[in-house]
Amino acid sequence: MIRPDAPILLEITNLHAQIDDQPILHGVNLTIRAGEIHALMGRNGSGKSTLSKVLAGHPAYTVTEGSVRFEGEDLLALSPEERARRGVFLGFQYPVEIPGVSNLEFLRVATNARRQQLGDDELDTFSFEDLVRERLGVVQMDPAFLDRSVNEGFSGGEKKRNEILQMALLNPRVAILDETDSGLDIDALRIVAGGVCQLAGPNNATLLITHYQRLLEAITPDFVHVMAAGRLLRTGGKELALELEERGYDWVDEELAAPRPASPVEAR
Amino acid sequence: MPTLSPLPPTARAPRGHDWLTALLKATAGPGGAAGSGADPLEAGREGARAALAHAGLPGRNHEAWRFTDPLPLTALAPHLLASPASAAPDQPSPLPAATGSTLRIHLDAPDTHARAAWPDGIERLEGEALRKAVLGSVLTDTGVEQEWAVALNTAIVPRVLALRVCGTVAPCLELVSQAGARGGVLPLRVLLLLEEGASLTLLQVHLAEGPSLTSVVMDIALGRDARLQHGLVARGVDEAALLAVTAVRQAAGSRWSQTSLCSGWGLARQEPVVLQSEGRADTRLRGLHWLEGHQLADTHSRMRFAGPEGSLDQLHKVVAAGESRSVFNGCVQVPRDAQRTHASQLSRGLLLSDRARIDTKPELEIVADDVRCTHGATISRPREEQLFYLRSRGIAAEQASRLLLRGVCEEVSAELPAAAGAWSPLSFLNAASQRP
Numbered sequence: 256m257i258r259p260d261a262p263i264l265l266e267i268t269n270l271h272a273q274i275d276d277q278p279i280l281h282g283v284n285l286t287i288r289a290g291e292i293h294a295l296m297g298r299n300g301s302g303k304s305t306l307s308k309v310l311a312g313h314p315a316y317t318v319t320e321g322s323v324r325f326e327g328e329d330l331l332a333l334s335p336e337e338r339a340r341r342g343v344f345l346g347f348q349y350p351v352e353i354p355g356v357s358n359l360e361f362l363r364v365a366t367n368a369r370r371q372q373l374g375d376d377e378l379d380t381f382s383f384e385d386l387v388r389e390r391l392g393v394v395q396m397d398p399a400f401l402d403r404s405v406n407e408g409f410s411g412g413e414k415k416r417n418e419i420l421q422m423a424l425l426n427p428r429v430a431i432l433d434e435t436d437s438g439l440d441i442d443a444l445r446i447v448a449g450g451v452c453q454l455a456g457p458n459n460a461t462l463l464i465t466h467y468q469r470l471l472e473a474i475t476p477d478f479v480h481v482m483a484a485g486r487l488l489r490t491g492g493k494e495l496a497l498e499l500e501e502r503g504y505d506w507v508d509e510e511l512a513a514p515r516p517a518s519p520v521e522a523r
Numbered sequence: 524m525p526t527l528s529p530l531p532p533t534a535r536a537p538r539g540h541d542w543l544t545a546l547l548k549a550t551a552g553p554g555g556a557a558g559s560g561a562d563p564l565e566a567g568r569e570g571a572r573a574a575l576a577h578a579g580l581p582g583r584n585h586e587a588w589r590f591t592d593p594l595p596l597t598a599l600a601p602h603l604l605a606s607p608a609s610a611a612p613d614q615p616s617p618l619p620a621a622t623g624s625t626l627r628i629h630l631d632a633p634d635t636h637a638r639a640a641w642p643d644g645i646e647r648l649e650g651e652a653l654r655k656a657v658l659g660s661v662l663t664d665t666g667v668e669q670e671w672a673v674a675l676n677t678a679i680v681p682r683v684l685a686l687r688v689c690g691t692v693a694p695c696l697e698l699v700s701q702a703g704a705r706g707g708v709l710p711l712r713v714l715l716l717l718e719e720g721a722s723l724t725l726l727q728v729h730l731a732e733g734p735s736l737t738s739v740v741m742d743i744a745l746g747r748d749a750r751l752q753h754g755l756v757a758r759g760v761d762e763a764a765l766l767a768v769t770a771v772r773q774a775a776g777s778r779w780s781q782t783s784l785c786s787g788w789g790l791a792r793q794e795p796v797v798l799q800s801e802g803r804a805d806t807r808l809r810g811l812h813w814l815e816g817h818q819l820a821d822t823h824s825r826m827r828f829a830g831p832e833g834s835l836d837q838l839h840k841v842v843a844a845g846e847s848r849s850v851f852n853g854c855v856q857v858p859r860d861a862q863r864t865h866a867s868q869l870s871r872g873l874l875l876s877d878r879a880r881i882d883t884k885p886e887l888e889i890v891a892d893d894v895r896c897t898h899g900a901t902i903s904r905p906r907e908e909q910l911f912y913l914r915s916r917g918i919a920a921e922q923a924s925r926l927l928l929r930g931v932c933e934e935v936s937a938e939l940p941a942a943a944g945a946w947s948p949l950s951f952l953n954a955a956s957q958r959p
């Protein structure tokens with residue numbers, strides 16, 4: 256839902272970032288207002304996950320230039336846990352397996368960290384179980400997954416559902432979902448899309464990283480961005496996703512090759 | 524096996540000579556410090572004392588002690604710790620309350636053993652029965668009688684508890700020792716005979732709070748089809764040392780399952796030695812060493828299959844922080860007769876600091892051809908991706924690493940007998956993640 260007067264949640268300006276001395280992001284600009292759903296598309300390796308991890312505060316990445324403001328504050332100055340508590344949520348493209356750590360306990364500690372930030376009471380084990388069982392319904396996940404170690408031995412689709420479950424519990428302001436739709440069967444895709452729609456509201460926003468039009472049929476994006484060589488090459492409405500589906504990304508090469516007087520950045 | 528072979532002749536006195544001499548002197552005399560008059564280990568004592576006096580402390584030339592120098596022991600007061608019951612000034616910290624489903628025995632207070640309310644199925648051996656049990660002991664069978672840690676224990680007159688177990692014992696037997704703040708040496712010996720078909724849950728707890736050596740030798744015989752679920756929680760301090768030898772002989776159909784958690788000791792050495800005398804028995808070993816500062820932990824395990832179709836499932840874990848040092852040596856012997864043996868040995872180390880060190884050495888001696896024996900050793904560092912995943916969910920870095928470490932430890936601690944919960948076996952985690 257586009258409301259030009261809605262407050263800006265996330266404002267990314269000329270963001271440059273690198274990992275292991277390898278520059279990946281070359282000047283990303285993106286403004287996300289409350290209520291909006293943005294889709295981020297682009298070829299493999301174009302830097303989508305890098306952007307998502309930089310936003311979440313992954314310590315392996317260094318921001319070399321630019322800024323990110325979240326609800327008016329300098330997001331980059333915050334630790335990953337502080338970002339999460341304030342409502343930045345990253346659904347991982349590859350959720351991490353953590354043997355020996357119970358999924359239920361993990362979810363409870365995470366939920367309480369967020370609740371504390373929101374000024375809500377911490378939930379004890381019993382009231383948390385009630386909450387988590389209710390939210391399990393959103394992703395139609397078997398409660399048995401709560402008793403297992405975090406993501407350990409989960410199938411690809413189960414891991415993604417677990418990500419959405421976390422999103423449902425953490426109630427984020429900005430949710431960045433990195434290919435949450437990949438590896439899902441048709442039913443799971445519908446469930447995930449339903450979950451995202453259910454959680455999307457006028458006060459929060461979603462950035463969906465995806466390769467497929469499929470997800471965007473279920474979740475109608477307000478904006479579609481195409482990332483190439485570490486920046487956003489083009490922005491459009493939902494029709495841009497359809498166009499990409501038809502034309503592919505060949506045009507990207509032409510556009511990257513064309514001189515861009517506005518920016519000195521070279522494509523790699 | 525390395526035994527108390529005499530040192531090459533030199534003009535110098537054996538290592539740690541003065542300390543050993545003082546210790547032997549303090550524990551000499553009829554009845555020694557055992558105090559009970561009748562001394563069941565008397566027969567082997569003179570030999571052990573002579574061997575010890577001659578050999579001194581094991582040094583680098585002792586293969587089994589190559590990485591573990593017992594020299595720091597000589598800083599300890601060379602006398603025995605008094606029994607807690609009779610020693611008021613040494614009152615150690617209070618212990619957690621024993622629950623109704625456990626029977627707690629203080630190994631360091633032998634004068635209380637006779638008064639204990641032994642449950643159905645447990646009989647305490649004394650006098651002639653005890654002497655007979657010692658003679659047929661597992662230590663001789665497994666060849667560990669001659670080893671330094673055992674000889675030391677024998678030489679300095681340990682407090683002895685001997686039990687025969689028949690049938691299924693309902694309560695968990697808790698054998699507890701506590702070396703308080705006052706310095707000294709605490710030698711303990713336990714003989715445990717599980718008759719055919721007997722079943723027991725045992726929790727062994729060794730605590731130390733001051734400059735002390737806890738020397739414990741467990742001598743365990745499992746009859747046919749006997750079951751022993753055996754937990755060991757050992758928690759010390761930097762000034763304390765633990766030398767624990769557990770010799771186990773298993774008859775066919777028996778199952779020995781030991782889970783041990785060891786933390787805090789400046790020096791801890793554990794030697795589980797198992798003999799499956801007829802094969803066809805199950806041995807399950809789970810061990811975790813938690814190390815910080817300059818601590819050193821050494822596990823030398825030895826498993827011998829003397830008959831076919833036996834199994835071993837061994838997992839040894841180490842978490843090493845600071846400048847600590849861990850040694851694991853896992854010997855598995857599968858002679859020709861031990862066909863269709865299944866043995867798996869896995870050691871997993873987690874290095875929390877660049878200055879910590881983990882040495883692992885599997886020693887598989889496999890002669891039989893129709894066997895399945897596997898071993899693996901991994902050493903890893905904390906996973907950055909796991910930490911980030913937890914932090915990205917609002918969990919503070921410190922709590923996140925604690926969760927991760929707990930996950931590592933719980934794989935082992937989950938297998939402790941339920942009664943271990945009262946002893947907070949993972950309490951070391953509470954202070955852990957702050958330390959590098």
Ligand SMILES: Nc1ncnc2c1ncn2[C@@H]1O[C@H](COP(=O)(O)OP(=O)(O)OP(=O)(O)O)[C@@H](O)[C@H]1O
Binds near residue numbers: 274277279301303304
């Ligand atoms: N440690 C690293 N050192 C060098 N290059 C790296 C490193 N990590 C990632 N990259 C590179 O950064 C680029 C961007 O990767 P990123 O994961 O952001 O792509 P993506 O757009 O998410 O791709 P996909 O659609 O396949 O998920 C890739 O070319 C990748 O190889």
Ligand SMILES: [Mg+2]
Binds near residue numbers: 434
């Ligand atoms: Mg990606």
